[in-house]
Amino acid sequence: MTDTRQVTEMSEPVIEARGLHFRVGASHILRGIDLTVDHGEVVALLGANGSGKSTLVRALVGINVPSEGTVRLLGERLSAGRRSAAVDWGRIGYVPQRAGAGGGIPSTAQEVVASGLLHGRRLRLPRGWRERVGAALDQVGLADRVHDPIHHLSGGQQQRILIARALVREPDVLILDEPVAGVDIASQEAFAGTMKRLVDGGLTVLVVLHELGELAPLVSRAVVLRHGKVVHDGAPPPARPDHDRVGHQHQHPHTDDNALDTAESRALDLEVRP
Numbered sequence: 001m002t003d004t005r006q007v008t009e010m011s012e013p014v015i016e017a018r019g020l021h022f023r024v025g026a027s028h029i030l031r032g033i034d035l036t037v038d039h040g041e042v043v044a045l046l047g048a049n050g051s052g053k054s055t056l057v058r059a060l061v062g063i064n065v066p067s068e069g070t071v072r073l074l075g076e077r078l079s080a081g082r083r084s085a086a087v088d089w090g091r092i093g094y095v096p097q098r099a100g101a102g103g104g105i106p107s108t109a110q111e112v113v114a115s116g117l118l119h120g121r122r123l124r125l126p127r128g129w130r131e132r133v134g135a136a137l138d139q140v141g142l143a144d145r146v147h148d149p150i151h152h153l154s155g156g157q158q159q160r161i162l163i164a165r166a167l168v169r170e171p172d173v174l175i176l177d178e179p180v181a182g183v184d185i186a187s188q189e190a191f192a193g194t195m196k197r198l199v200d201g202g203l204t205v206l207v208v209l210h211e212l213g214e215l216a217p218l219v220s221r222a223v224v225l226r227h228g229k230v231v232h233d234g235a236p237p238p239a240r241p242d243h244d245r246v247g248h249q250h251q252h253p254h255t256d257d258n259a260l261d262t263a264e265s266r267a268l269d270l271e272v273r274p
């Protein structure tokens with residue numbers, strides 16, 4: 001990469017969404033979202049259940065096609081919101097909301113993580129893939145489980161496998177959708193440690209969270225959604241003693257976007273309301 005290109009790349013946002021709307025039938029889920037994430041930032045995307053966090057993240061990685069608006073990733077526009085050939089997907093790691101790492105298919109930790117090296121037109125594993133997979137598993141504290149069948153691992157460990165699958169690309173930007181929701185304490189701690197090392201190394205991160213928890217010291221900015229709109233973009237909300245600790249189990253039922261009257265959403269509202 002030339003110096004000129006590096007300078008240009010560093011000066012443009014890593015993620016940029018402008019005027020995003022997303023509708024499904026009569027539901028208007030995203031209502032004019034503007035979001036920018038710059039190099040080296042760690043941005044937490046917060047909001048009550050059903051506020052549109054996952055829908056937004058899926059639009060940013062080209063899974064959801066917005067009804068209106070534009071998304072640019074690493075300076076390249078997603079054409080009509082779709083996965084664009086111009087985007088260097090190898091530089092982007094995405095961890096979807098809790099999916100289970102195996103997808104019902106018999107596979108080992110090594111196979112799932114190695115699949116992260118395949119993207120776009122890359123259909124063959126690159127030279128040295130075993131070492132890279134081993135290093136990614138090491139980053140999430142599961143190096144000793146490389147040959148284990150996925151279904152032998154706990155839910156939290158499977159989530160760490162999905163994080164390793166994103167990390168094996170050695171991405172410049174990591175987009176994570178509720179990476180620690182409902183996972184065991186050991187996995188939460190391992191995740192926080194991994195993120196600290198990566199962020200210290202200059203990784204850009206957009207992470208959907210219900211509470212900042214152990215990631216609070218790393219988060220440079222918080223964006224809060226409510227009813228599909230950004231209602232706060234700035235300093236992270238202050239930690240709440242009962243929520244911001246590893247091990248707090250904070251499970252929410254997945255409900256529609258009218259169901260916001262929870263202790264969580266009220267607390268979040270109070271924290272972000274000007």
Ligand SMILES: Nc1ncnc2c1ncn2[C@@H]1O[C@H](COP(=O)(O)OP(=O)(O)OP(=O)(O)O)[C@@H](O)[C@H]1O
Pocket residue numbers: 024027029047048049050051052053054055056252253254255256257
């Ligand atoms: N494809 C779809 N079809 C219909 N409704 C959808 C679709 N995708 C999302 N929704 C609805 O849009 C709203 C926002 O969902 P989304 O999953 O983005 O919220 P969220 O903030 O990520 O919530 P949670 O914290 O519970 O994961 C919800 O009411 C959801 O049911």
